[in-house]
Amino acid sequence: MGVSGKYGSPKKEDHPLNHKPLFIRHAKQLVTLARSSERPLKGQAMNNLNIIEDGSVWIENGVIQKVGKDEEIVQHYQDRLAEADIVDARGKLVTPGLVDPHTHLVYAGSRENEFEMRLKGATYMEIMNAGGGIHATTRATQQADHEQLLQESKRRLDQFLFHGVTTVEAKSGYGLTLEHEIKQLEVAQTLNEQHEVDLVSTFMGAHAVPVKDKENPDRFVDEVITEMIPEVARRGLAEFNDVFCERGVFTPEQSRRILEAGLEYGLKPKIHADEIEPYAGAELAAAVGAVSADHLLKASDQGIQAMAEKEVVAVLLPGTAFFLMAEMAQGRKMVDAGVPVALSTDCNPGSSPTVSLPLIMNLGCLKMGMTPAEVLTAVTINAAHAICRGHEIGSIEVGKKADLVIFDVPNYMSLSYLYGVNHAQTVIKNGRVVIENRIKRSGVNA
Numbered sequence: 231m232g233v234s235g236k237y238g239s240p241k242k243e244d245h246p247l248n249h250k251p252l253f254i255r256h257a258k259q260l261v262t263l264a265r266s267s268e269r270p271l272k273g274q275a276m277n278n279l280n281i282i283e284d285g286s287v288w289i290e291n292g293v294i295q296k297v298g299k300d301e302e303i304v305q306h307y308q309d310r311l312a313e314a315d316i317v318d319a320r321g322k323l324v325t326p327g328l329v330d331p332h333t334h335l336v337y338a339g340s341r342e343n344e345f346e347m348r349l350k351g352a353t354y355m356e357i358m359n360a361g362g363g364i365h366a367t368t369r370a371t372q373q374a375d376h377e378q379l380l381q382e383s384k385r386r387l388d389q390f391l392f393h394g395v396t397t398v399e400a401k402s403g404y405g406l407t408l409e410h411e412i413k414q415l416e417v418a419q420t421l422n423e424q425h426e427v428d429l430v431s432t433f434m435g436a437h438a439v440p441v442k443d444k445e446n447p448d449r450f451v452d453e454v455i456t457e458m459i460p461e462v463a464r465r466g467l468a469e470f471n472d473v474f475c476e477r478g479v480f481t482p483e484q485s486r487r488i489l490e491a492g493l494e495y496g497l498k499p500k501i502h503a504d505e506i507e508p509y510a511g512a513e514l515a516a517a518v519g520a521v522s523a524d525h526l527l528k529a530s531d532q533g534i535q536a537m538a539e540k541e542v543v544a545v546l547l548p549g550t551a552f553f554l555m556a557e558m559a560q561g562r563k564m565v566d567a568g569v570p571v572a573l574s575t576d577c578n579p580g581s582s583p584t585v586s587l588p589l590i591m592n593l594g595c596l597k598m599g600m601t602p603a604e605v606l607t608a609v610t611i612n613a614a615h616a617i618c619r620g621h622e623i624g625s626i627e628v629g630k631k632a633d634l635v636i637f638d639v640p641n642y643m644s645l646s647y648l649y650g651v652n653h654a655q656t657v658i659k660n661g662r663v664v665i666e667n668r669i670k671r672s673g674v675n676a
């Protein structure tokens with residue numbers, strides 16, 4: 231298997247091969263998720279995958295041109311069939327490229343030592359309060375230069391792509407000074423320019439109170455508001471602004487100030503809410519008009535209700551609860567309450583060191599009571615809405631970016647059922663095949 235093209239080469243749109251049509255034919259199930267670009271799917275509608283059997287897609291210039299039954303597409307393009315590169319998806323599942331709407335992709339180092347400490351009984355917050363956790367990764371990230379951070383993060387991004395993920399949100403928050411937050415965001419920018427995967431950047435200077443400000447966290451909050459947010463916005467390095475609203479980190483009042491300051495500079499609010507303790511984070515998300523509230527393990531019923539009313543996307547992270555051995559967020563309850571739910575890896579070195587969205591889908595089913603259709607919606611169109619990309623990606627529809635995955639399974643249910651395996655066989659990004667993942671054989675089993 232391999233990522234096509236050379237890292238560092240011009241970004242995908244410029245590729246000359248984009249001009250040749252790509253014709254994906256005969257998918258056993260083509261999951262289109264059509265008619266969901268305007269608003270995220272909620273409640274029962276999260277099960278409407280809009281599947282086409284024996285489905286085909288015609289792609290040109292990186293854009294989806296036509297979607298339908300194979301015979302319809304063949305009829306429409308009969309004079310141009312010889313021009314196209316054909317990909318045979320017979321017997322397979324084709325979905326929109328997966329979207330991960332919450333990651334801490336750009337960091338240096340790793341924390342397997344803390345994994346062992348937790349297995350022996352230490353808690354996530356105890357480790358952080360003793361100067362480890364986010365602080366440990368902050369030290370490593372501050373020490374790393376742009377190139378080191380780029381190489382470490384690129385390896386993870388390659389792995390995302392191998393799993394069928396074509397768009398990834400990436401947060402800063404391991405710099406915790408203006409200089410190092412900007413360095414992290416610049417690495418994300420370079421990755422976005424050079425890597426096949428699209429990145430969407432979030433500023434998260436308010437990820438932790440630096441150790442030196444422990445006695446006076448408001449000083450740091452002021453620095454985030456008056457220095458970091460204006461400079462990040464001036465440089466155009468982020469689209470969203472996130473805060474870790476949690477007892478012992480940032481209070482709801484501090485979080486509100488930070489999110490409102492971001493809004494003044496055009497940064498859309500997101501929030502790490504109610505992860506370890508109930509802290510009215512979901513309520514705050516609704517009050518400030520956040521695009522998403524993430525984690526929500528301990529969200530209150532009122533908070534869930536408020537999110538449903540304001541259509542705040544709940545980005546649930548079952549890999550984090552699994553890895554921290556904590557109780558899961560109430561995914562089933564949120565879907566039933568009409569909250570649009572998305573799922574994400576939360577890829578980070580402390581609480582969820584994984585890049586496998588398919589594994590997260592499986593956890594969504596088994597641990598949060600969601601259906602296989604709901605979890606697929608949650609990592610495609612609803613994930614796209616969680617990063618304000620519902621019009622561009624997340625469904626297979628005419629005019630959208632041609633980001634698609636061919637999974638070597640016969641139907642969407644198998645994606646969550648056959649768990650712990652990477653089923654992504656062919657990944658198409660901007661209309662170009664960028665991953666072909668199969669064993670090269672000769673002889674009888676070829």
Ligand SMILES: N=CN[C@@H](CCC(=O)O)C(=O)O
Pocket residue numbers: 334363364367474502505550576578579580581582
């Ligand atoms: N909870 C806060 N932040 C990250 C974890 C960061 C870390 O432990 O390094 C999260 O979303 O899980």
Ligand SMILES: [Zn+2]
Pocket residue numbers: 332333334502576
């Ligand atoms: Zn996070």
